[in-house]
Amino acid sequence: MRAVWTLAIKDLRLLVRDRVSLFWVLAFPLLLALFFGSMFGGDEGERAAMKVVAFDESGGAAQAFLARLGESDAIEIDTAPSLQEARDRVRRGERVAFVHVRPDFSDGSFAMFGRPADARAPVALGVDPARTAERGLLQGLVTQALFSGMTESLGDPSRMLDQTRKVRAQLADAPELAPQRRRSLETLMDALDQVSRSNDPSEPASEDAGGAVPMGEALVESVPVDRDRSGKPRSPYEVTFPSSIVWGLMGCATAFATTLVRERRAGTMFRLRVSPLSLAHVLAGKGLACMLAGLGASAVLLAIGVIALGVRVVDPLLLGLSLVAASACFCGLMMVMSVLGRTESAVAGGSWVVMMPLAMIGGGMIPLIAMPPWLLTASNASPFKWAIFAIEGAVWRDLTLAEVLPSLLVLLAIAVGLFALGVTILRRREG
Amino acid sequence: MAILGGAMLEARDLRKSFGELRAVDGVSFDIERAESFGLLGPNGAGKSTTISMLVGALLPDSGTVRLDGDRSPSAPATRREIGVAPQDLAIYEELSAEENLAFFGRIYGLRGRRLAERVSWGLELAGLSGRRKDRAETFSGGMKRRLNLACAAVHEPRLLLCDEPTVGVDPQSRNHIFESIEALRADGCTLLYTTHYMEEAERLCERVAIMDHGRILALGSVPELIAEHGGAATVEVELAEAPPSTAVLPGPLDGLTLRVQTEDPLPAVESLGGQGLAIKRLRIDRPDLERVFLNLTGRSLRD
Numbered sequence: 224m225r226a227v228w229t230l231a232i233k234d235l236r237l238l239v240r241d242r243v244s245l246f247w248v249l250a251f252p253l254l255l256a257l258f259f260g261s262m263f264g265g266d267e268g269e270r271a272a273m274k275v276v277a278f279d280e281s282g283g284a285a286q287a288f289l290a291r292l293g294e295s296d297a298i299e300i301d302t303a304p305s306l307q308e309a310r311d312r313v314r315r316g317e318r319v320a321f322v323h324v325r326p327d328f329s330d331g332s333f334a335m336f337g338r339p340a341d342a343r344a345p346v347a348l349g350v351d352p353a354r355t356a357e358r359g360l361l362q363g364l365v366t367q368a369l370f371s372g373m374t375e376s377l378g379d380p381s382r383m384l385d386q387t388r389k390v391r392a393q394l395a396d397a398p399e400l401a402p403q404r405r406r407s408l409e410t411l412m413d414a415l416d417q418v419s420r421s422n423d424p425s426e427p428a429s430e431d432a433g434g435a436v437p438m439g440e441a442l443v444e445s446v447p448v449d450r451d452r453s454g455k456p457r458s459p460y461e462v463t464f465p466s467s468i469v470w471g472l473m474g475c476a477t478a479f480a481t482t483l484v485r486e487r488r489a490g491t492m493f494r495l496r497v498s499p500l501s502l503a504h505v506l507a508g509k510g511l512a513c514m515l516a517g518l519g520a521s522a523v524l525l526a527i528g529v530i531a532l533g534v535r536v537v538d539p540l541l542l543g544l545s546l547v548a549a550s551a552c553f554c555g556l557m558m559v560m561s562v563l564g565r566t567e568s569a570v571a572g573g574s575w576v577v578m579m580p581l582a583m584i585g586g587g588m589i590p591l592i593a594m595p596p597w598l599l600t601a602s603n604a605s606p607f608k609w610a611i612f613a614i615e616g617a618v619w620r621d622l623t624l625a626e627v628l629p630s631l632l633v634l635l636a637i638a639v640g641l642f643a644l645g646v647t648i649l650r651r652r653e654g
Numbered sequence: 655m656a657i658l659g660g661a662m663l664e665a666r667d668l669r670k671s672f673g674e675l676r677a678v679d680g681v682s683f684d685i686e687r688a689e690s691f692g693l694l695g696p697n698g699a700g701k702s703t704t705i706s707m708l709v710g711a712l713l714p715d716s717g718t719v720r721l722d723g724d725r726s727p728s729a730p731a732t733r734r735e736i737g738v739a740p741q742d743l744a745i746y747e748e749l750s751a752e753e754n755l756a757f758f759g760r761i762y763g764l765r766g767r768r769l770a771e772r773v774s775w776g777l778e779l780a781g782l783s784g785r786r787k788d789r790a791e792t793f794s795g796g797m798k799r800r801l802n803l804a805c806a807a808v809h810e811p812r813l814l815l816c817d818e819p820t821v822g823v824d825p826q827s828r829n830h831i832f833e834s835i836e837a838l839r840a841d842g843c844t845l846l847y848t849t850h851y852m853e854e855a856e857r858l859c860e861r862v863a864i865m866d867h868g869r870i871l872a873l874g875s876v877p878e879l880i881a882e883h884g885g886a887a888t889v890e891v892e893l894a895e896a897p898p899s900t901a902v903l904p905g906p907l908d909g910l911t912l913r914v915q916t917e918d919p920l921p922a923v924e925s926l927g928g929q930g931l932a933i934k935r936l937r938i939d940r941p942d943l944e945r946v947f948l949n950l951t952g953r954s955l956r957d
């Protein structure tokens with residue numbers, strides 16, 4: 224055991240002095256955690272607002288709509304003197320999108336109900352094609368601003384009745400409208416009229432109306448978000464750090480996989496083989512070093528996450544167990560990768576070929592919580608998934624030991640299986 | 655280790671082929687306790703392959719190795735008594751001189767004060783006491799070679815195998831290595847030394863096996879080998895003027911140069927002087943191991 228310890232300490236010392244390995248073990252995972260963590264955006268308020276330019280042809284009818292749009296934290300809005308100018312600002316990348324309010328816009332937008340089917344929408348949205356990620360959000364925000372116009376009208380009976388009257392007039396003016404559509408619109412207007420009357424304090428309330436609530440408020444209730452509620456990541460860093468820890472373990476495994484061939488090339492393997500140590504000692508030393516390095520790297524990454532970025536650990540004991548199992552699992556992978564080639568570059572290349580797909584399907588790149596169901600099923604084949612799940616279980620999922628146990632057992636089974644496989648191949652090779 | 659009779663190391667009919675190539679082809683020899691034994695041969699003779707089999711790093715195709723009586727070279731207790739300085743440097747470049755020595759000391763079971771003592775001894779041996787904290791990667795080739803040797807001897811082995819410990823080493827470092835090895839010898843360490851420099855074999859080895867193409871061609875002490883395979887000494891005399899016609903020359907004359915092959919060169923020179931010849935220059939070439947090798951193989955040790 225002492226000899227194994229001596230070997231492990233030597234390997235750890237070599238690792239610490241090898242800048243390239245250190246990069247993969249610590250710096251790269253940390254960069255990943257920080258990069259993805261900041262990309263998914265921490266607090267809403269911290270995210271830079273999207274700059275949007277508006278061109279308004281409604282002659283003032285859209286003022287309330289544009290003001291509502293600008294109220295959103297996510298949007299910063301200004302106006303352009305012409306449609307061409309608005310479009311150019313987006314083309315030049317100065318704005319994310321332009322909002323074109325067309326002349327036929329009328330707030331509340333009930334007018335749209337009576338519009339002929341081929342009429343243009345009252346509002347056009349042009350989004351920079353490079354900003355696909357924001358397109359959906361922008362469309363949502365614009366629609367929301369339009370709708371809250373409507374809900375405001377719903378809450379104001381006189382405006383509402385006025386709107387429905389306008390729509391009825393338009394319906395009468397549109398003989399080309401299909402009878403079925405006409406009927407359904409008329410039914411809708413009837414219903415809206417009734418809602419408005421029931422809200423109107425000047426009209427006698429029907430018996431069951433009870434205390435009328437303004438529509439807009441009834442639709443969405445705002446509740447305080449309990450930030451410490453367990454079972455949910457409190458910040459994106461709680462999602463990115465567990466996976467970055469697993470990247471660190473992977474860095475360790477790749478680094479140690481190459482040390483066996485490196486020792487053979489440097490001739491130190493020869494010395495070890497003619498010493499009183501057995502091959503078992505040598506391999507156990509490698510395994511122990513890999514495991515300790517993995518735990519050390521995890522501890523460093525986690526400490527940075529906890530101290531600098533407010534990552535919580537809901538169950539430190541479970542986290543310890545998870546990290547031990549995950550490190551062991553990657554030790555097993557290391558053993559198998561170390562026999563992938565006879566030169567350092569062959570082993571390093573082979574390791575990446577093995578690791579990358581495992582990382583990709585196992586949540587190393589797309590977080591498990593963001594995975595589509597089919598990928599989540601596929602991820603079961605990757606030790607990455609089990610390791611991340613076990614670590615997340617202790618970091619934010621707040622799982623019990625019983626819930627994490629299957630993952631731990633899978634990790635340990637992979638560890639034992641792969642380690643044995645690697646050792647068998649090495650034994651045969653070294654003679 | 656039990657003090658048994660018999661050789662420290664016994665190699666019997668070792669054979670090893672790599673594919674078609676017979677790297678070692680029936681090698682047998684004994685090394686006595688506290689003896690220094692040399693394997694002298696050109697590149698590719700099979701010296702390193704033999705060493706690998708002797709220490710159990712390579713499995714022979716056939717043949718046996720026994721150490722210190724009848725122990726196998728792969729038993730841990732036997733290995734503790736052996737030190738190997740491989741031909742290819744085998745040190746950790748990223749560790750300092752001191753850390754390398756301490757690591758190899760530890761894996762041979764040294765601890766605490768004993769370890770510290772041996773590490774200083776090794777640094778002294780390697781002439782690296784002043785650079786103990788420097789990483790091996792910052793050392794010159796000769797310094798690394800010396801460290802390579804010190805790492806092999808740090809655990810005080812009773813049998814030390816040095817595989818060409820002086821390649822690429824300047825004369826001063828080479829001398830330092832010789833002195834170190836002689837110091838180890840003085841402490842009773844048994845030595846196996848491979849080289850293709852005959853001067854090294856002559857200086858360090860009591861007995862030498864001459865090896866070529868995987869076989870031992872001759873084995874014995876240096877004087878024995880020379881007496882047996884070296885042939886006669888050559889006396890070469892350059893005369894100042896043509897010899898008088900009455901002179902009886904002991905050999906053929908080529909211009910003014912006379913060459914005489916003789917087992918015993920001094921009487922031959924005396925008799926030439928007695929004939930009143932005017933000698934301008936005199937050279938006696940005694941046979942050496944180089945000559946032995948030439949006579950045995952028809953080639954010189956190094957091309």
Ligand SMILES: Nc1ncnc2c1ncn2[C@@H]1O[C@H](COP(=O)(O)OP(=O)(O)OP(=O)(O)O)[C@@H](O)[C@H]1O
Pocket residue numbers: 672675676677695696697698699700701702703704741818850
């Ligand atoms: N692992 C190997 N695979 C194939 N051939 C080998 C191997 N090791 C040695 N050989 C061959 O065996 C022969 C003997 O090699 P060896 O290294 O024992 O020679 P050597 O006497 O030590 O030479 P040198 O003085 O150059 O070190 C050589 O022809 C070499 O090519």
Ligand SMILES: [Mg+2]
Pocket residue numbers: 701702703741817818
């Ligand atoms: Mg050699």
